[in-house]
Amino acid sequence: MKLALISISIDTTSPPLGICSIATYLEKYADFKDTVIVDVNYDNIMEKLEKVKPDIIGIGAMTVYYPSAISLAKKIKAKFDVPLLIGANHISTLPESLDKIFDIAVIGEGEETMRELVELYREKRKYSIEDLKKVKGIAFYDNGKLIKTEPRPLITPLDKIPIPNRDYLNKGCFKKARSFGTGNFEVNYRIPTSRGCPYRCRFCSPTIMWGSSVRFHSIERIVEEIKIGINEYHATYIAFSDDLFAVSKDRLKQLYARLKEENLLGKVKFGGSIRANLVDDEFCILLKKLGFLQPITGYESGNEEILKYLKAGSVTVKDNYRAIKLLEKHKMGTRASFIFGSPNETLEQMRDTLKLIKFAYKHKAKFIYIYLLKPFPGTEVWEIAKKRNLVSNHMDWETLTLFIEGVNDMNRPLMLDKDIDIEEFKKIHDKALLYSRLVSMKRLLRAFIRHPIWTIKGIGNPFIYIRKNLIHANTLKFVKPEK
Numbered sequence: 001m002k003l004a005l006i007s008i009s010i011d012t013t014s015p016p017l018g019i020c021s022i023a024t025y026l027e028k029y030a031d032f033k034d035t036v037i038v039d040v041n042y043d044n045i046m047e048k049l050e051k052v053k054p055d056i057i058g059i060g061a062m063t064v065y066y067p068s069a070i071s072l073a074k075k076i077k078a079k080f081d082v083p084l085l086i087g088a089n090h091i092s093t094l095p096e097s098l099d100k101i102f103d104i105a106v107i108g109e110g111e112e113t114m115r116e117l118v119e120l121y122r123e124k125r126k127y128s129i130e131d132l133k134k135v136k137g138i139a140f141y142d143n144g145k146l147i148k149t150e151p152r153p154l155i156t157p158l159d160k161i162p163i164p165n166r167d168y169l170n171k172g173c174f175k176k177a178r179s180f181g182t183g184n185f186e187v188n189y190r191i192p193t194s195r196g197c198p199y200r201c202r203f204c205s206p207t208i209m210w211g212s213s214v215r216f217h218s219i220e221r222i223v224e225e226i227k228i229g230i231n232e233y234h235a236t237y238i239a240f241s242d243d244l245f246a247v248s249k250d251r252l253k254q255l256y257a258r259l260k261e262e263n264l265l266g267k268v269k270f271g272g273s274i275r276a277n278l279v280d281d282e283f284c285i286l287l288k289k290l291g292f293l294q295p296i297t298g299y300e301s302g303n304e305e306i307l308k309y310l311k312a313g314s315v316t317v318k319d320n321y322r323a324i325k326l327l328e329k330h331k332m333g334t335r336a337s338f339i340f341g342s343p344n345e346t347l348e349q350m351r352d353t354l355k356l357i358k359f360a361y362k363h364k365a366k367f368i369y370i371y372l373l374k375p376f377p378g379t380e381v382w383e384i385a386k387k388r389n390l391v392s393n394h395m396d397w398e399t400l401t402l403f404i405e406g407v408n409d410m411n412r413p414l415m416l417d418k419d420i421d422i423e424e425f426k427k428i429h430d431k432a433l434l435y436s437r438l439v440s441m442k443r444l445l446r447a448f449i450r451h452p453i454w455t456i457k458g459i460g461n462p463f464i465y466i467r468k469n470l471i472h473a474n475t476l477k478f479v480k481p482e483k
Helices: 017-029 045-052 063-079 089-093 111-124 206-210 219-233 249-261 281-290 304-310 317-329 347-362 380-387 422-450 452-459 462-471
Strands: 003-007 035-039 056-060 084-087 104-106 138-142 145-148 188-191 237-240 269-274 296-300 335-340 367-372
Touching: 003 017, 003 045, 017 035, 017 056, 017 111, 035 045, 045 063, 056 063, 056 111, 063 084, 063 089, 084 089, 089 104, 089 206, 104 111, 188 219, 219 249, 249 281, 269 281, 281 317, 296 304, 296 317, 296 347, 304 317, 304 347, 317 347, 335 347, 335 422, 347 367, 347 422, 367 422
Parallel strands: 003 035, 003 056, 056 084, 084 104, 188 237, 237 269, 269 296, 296 335, 335 367
Antiparallel strands: 104 138, 138 145
16 A cells, blocks of 8 residues: 655755655554555656555645646546545634545644555545544545544654654755755755644634644754754755744753754854844844854834734834844844735735835845735635635635746735725835845845856856846736726
């Protein structure tokens, strides 16, 4: 019996650790070692499935990739008469959107549910409706009616989940490549140290996927995984892939102490997400001592009212300005993200955000990401979009996708209020994009000066790259109103 787990996320910098974790969990707790990971970044999916001939196939998809998942599922069903599963963020936040091409949806945390499903199929060689009704944490159709079973309890302690065996991944995941974390060419490696987030931003939905509380891996477990990354995979840059890595100073201090004991400090660079309200001099010094570079920070807005809405009152504009200055002072820089188009946001409030973007540029932000607010399932913004009749459980999911025709299209202004003057909005947005592109040009130039051959290998023709990724990237595509 073979299980194929498919990753359709187009991103060579982020290996599919979610399905890798499931494969490792099955190996440890179900004595099942015949999982094959199929990665769209390295594999021709249909050709590899033909070669493997799996007995069960699973696909993981975020909302932005859900249309691709459905399209792929139709191709798979035309060639393979096997159970087809869908899991990960999208279907977990909105199981009601389950397309009937899929036999089963895995809702929420997948490891234990997949163990039960694999053992059930191994025993009976099929999935009966009666058996499926006994499995917690899934959804499926019974005579056209959607059945959602009882939610599955979360795995505790989190260390029960073994360190992902990255030998399941394609070897290309560990080749030297340009790192978003350093701007140099690194062997990139990712480590999840927790599940969940203590904050409740209105545009984010980790609580549905991971529960309302945060579960942490132990410091000992994290250090062990760092050692594996350095010694077995020759990692030079490790990104902590949590919703929020730097939750507290105490945790940073504990990690620093253990890395020092193990003589690991300085052997690898680190990156991860932080929050502006937590940043002070002591916080920055801790990150610097750990070897942190360019922490990711969602500043989102430069207007107090909009920021309070987006971040549920957990951060202030003053926090944002202070964090940007301190990260420059301690020579780490920042990877900064900003959001336009919140409900009821005025042009004047957007100009406040533009001022903050200019400030981030002036204080040497390493990346500036410009987004328009999109209503993803499971968020408060989704509920507002539903009231405005902009989204539904069976909508055209292309409306929410990030990539259309290979062009970064994160900025379709779906949530933009109707009374906003579009031409004035474009002027603000274009100015914001100017700062983003200037930062990108500087970063590309630095990379070329340091590693000219690697840079050309990584991006190909530099003129085509600049035109596609810097000039035409983040191009606004407006949804035409119905007449």
